[in-house]
Amino acid sequence: xxxxxxxxxxxxxxxxxxxxxxxxxxxxxxxxxxxxxxxxxxxxxxxxxxxxxxxxxxxxxxxxxxxxxxxxxxxxxxxxxxxxxxxxxxxxxxxxxxxxxxxxxxxxxxxxxxxxxxxxxxxxxxxxxxxxxxxxxxxxxxxxxxxxxxxxxxxxxxxxxxxxxxxxxxxxxxxxxxxxxxxxxxxxxxxxxxxxxxxxxxxxxxxxxxxxxxxxxxxxxxxxxxxxxxxxxxxxxxxxxxxxxxxxxxxxxxxxxxxxxxxxxxxxxxxxxxxxxxxxxxxxxxxxxxxxxxxxxxxxxxxxxxxxxxxxxxxxxxxxxxxxxxxxxxxxx
Amino acid sequence: xxxxxxxxxxxxxxxxxxxxxxxxxxxxxxxxxxxxxxxxxxxxxxxxxxxxxxxxxxxxxxxxxxxxxxxxxxxxxxxxxxxxxxxxxxxxxxxxxxxxxxxxxxxxxxxxxxxxxxxxxxxxxxxxxxxxxxxxxxxxxxxxxxxxxxxxxxxxxxxxxxxxxxxxxxxxxxxxxxxxxxxxxxxxxxxxxxxxxxxxxxxxxxxxxxxxxxxxxxxxxxxxxxxxxxxxxxxxxxxxxxxxxxxxxx
Numbered sequence: 001x002x003x004x005x006x007x008x009x010x011x012x013x014x015x016x017x018x019x020x021x022x023x024x025x026x027x028x029x030x031x032x033x034x035x036x037x038x039x040x041x042x043x044x045x046x047x048x049x050x051x052x053x054x055x056x057x058x059x060x061x062x063x064x065x066x067x068x069x070x071x072x073x074x075x076x077x078x079x080x081x082x083x084x085x086x087x088x089x090x091x092x093x094x095x096x097x098x099x100x101x102x103x104x105x106x107x108x109x110x111x112x113x114x115x116x117x118x119x120x121x122x123x124x125x126x127x128x129x130x131x132x133x134x135x136x137x138x139x140x141x142x143x144x145x146x147x148x149x150x151x152x153x154x155x156x157x158x159x160x161x162x163x164x165x166x167x168x169x170x171x172x173x174x175x176x177x178x179x180x181x182x183x184x185x186x187x188x189x190x191x192x193x194x195x196x197x198x199x200x201x202x203x204x205x206x207x208x209x210x211x212x213x214x215x216x217x218x219x220x221x222x223x224x225x226x227x228x229x230x231x232x233x234x235x236x237x238x239x240x241x242x243x244x245x246x247x248x249x250x251x252x253x254x255x256x257x258x259x260x261x262x263x264x265x266x267x268x269x270x271x272x273x274x275x276x277x278x279x280x281x282x283x284x285x286x287x288x289x290x291x292x293x294x295x296x297x298x299x300x301x302x303x304x305x306x307x308x309x310x311x312x313x314x315x316x317x318x319x320x321x322x323x324x325x326x327x328x329x330x331x332x333x
Numbered sequence: 334x335x336x337x338x339x340x341x342x343x344x345x346x347x348x349x350x351x352x353x354x355x356x357x358x359x360x361x362x363x364x365x366x367x368x369x370x371x372x373x374x375x376x377x378x379x380x381x382x383x384x385x386x387x388x389x390x391x392x393x394x395x396x397x398x399x400x401x402x403x404x405x406x407x408x409x410x411x412x413x414x415x416x417x418x419x420x421x422x423x424x425x426x427x428x429x430x431x432x433x434x435x436x437x438x439x440x441x442x443x444x445x446x447x448x449x450x451x452x453x454x455x456x457x458x459x460x461x462x463x464x465x466x467x468x469x470x471x472x473x474x475x476x477x478x479x480x481x482x483x484x485x486x487x488x489x490x491x492x493x494x495x496x497x498x499x500x501x502x503x504x505x506x507x508x509x510x511x512x513x514x515x516x517x518x519x520x521x522x523x524x525x526x527x528x529x530x531x532x533x534x535x536x537x538x539x540x541x542x543x544x545x546x547x548x549x550x551x552x553x554x555x556x557x558x559x560x561x562x563x564x565x566x567x568x569x570x571x572x573x574x575x576x577x578x579x580x581x582x583x
Contacts, residue, residue, distance in 0.1 A: 181447055
């Protein structure tokens, strides 16, 4: 069993008992962490494993939330209402991702990021203007409906359904990273020109990664709409897009569990420091500065790095000396 | 089959007002080792970049095996079998040496878009990857990250990755640049060995490499062909001497 699977099973095991100890930790809080955790995993698939910075991820989270929410309000009573609305939300996010990604992928680096930012602002504008999104009010009182006959209006049932959805989403991200496609994505991230010279149409790989990432962000958004029975403009705002950057960097970009930890920390701080009001932003900002200055790989990233260094120190000293001896005497000619 | 592996007709590239490559008519015979030399700024790398469509030509045509490839994308040209190496080492630094080679092998498997399959489905390529690494002498480093290799080994890995595609036409951009003598010899032997059954076009500054390996040499100067022929013929050419040493000393 790989370490990833072990850690994952431990986390799921812990999550399973949460509803039995409400005095220790709120199930609603854990559900929020799972929604944002998956959202951050989706973002990490792009930043960590493809090398693309997107400022449009709130647009995917939000548009899926709006579509799922609006459909639930109309068809929530239907026995298949919830899975259909959920699927429609994910599909909507994938479509928005295809549109934004398709336009942005022609540019690189900061220009790519800026185009995603501009296009996500259009989505925000639409959310304010279109009637069925509820404008400033957002969508409130979204019914949760039922899944396979289970009534989701109970928080405990919803908790376990959310946990199952989260586990499936997380394993899917892990599979994408560790797939034949994921290998090419890492190659594109490491050296795009070289990947092209090996015959890979790198733009198509980046676009597919973008759409998958958008779809997973939408999956998290649809989950969130059902859990909180609420979708608001905040879900499609730039603030949410930058928050997910923070979560991912704080936890460790390019690691499997980093984004989860980052999401847990940020959501936790927001929840437990809610009493100090707007100062939360200052605290999170300070944490971010510390993170970028002192542990740039993020918490999980630094941990893995330390462990690898320690393992190497144990065994590879002779190899290192050999490498040094054969290192090229540059400019000797 | 066309007589020549690669032909350019009047190939031209202008950057704004500056013409880096000017009307180059150029032919690479099949199975030749052909060198492209010239002083700094002669347009060698630009010419290479035109062949692999990193830049788009402003004029002229490129024919590969008789087919016009002037308007094809970089990746499409690579899939036709024209694979290049780069002036600076081009590896995937955060992937293991074996995975570097496997990425190249993966294209033939046709599963590059399969995001739902396990990475274990790629292990069928491991034997081939290890065979290629053994062939170039990197088998002991298979699990090392490419970033941790010495410079010479990075270049060797790059060649192994290129060979994984089994390309009929290899474009090598300064394969021995910045290398110590030992490494230069190693790369030289490697190039001679892999040239069997392939066509190789390389940009190279190291004249001993060019003299030992190449059957035909083309000298570029200011974006135009100055001379062409065997090493002896080219090195005796007064125009070439002038270009390298400056007019006053010729």
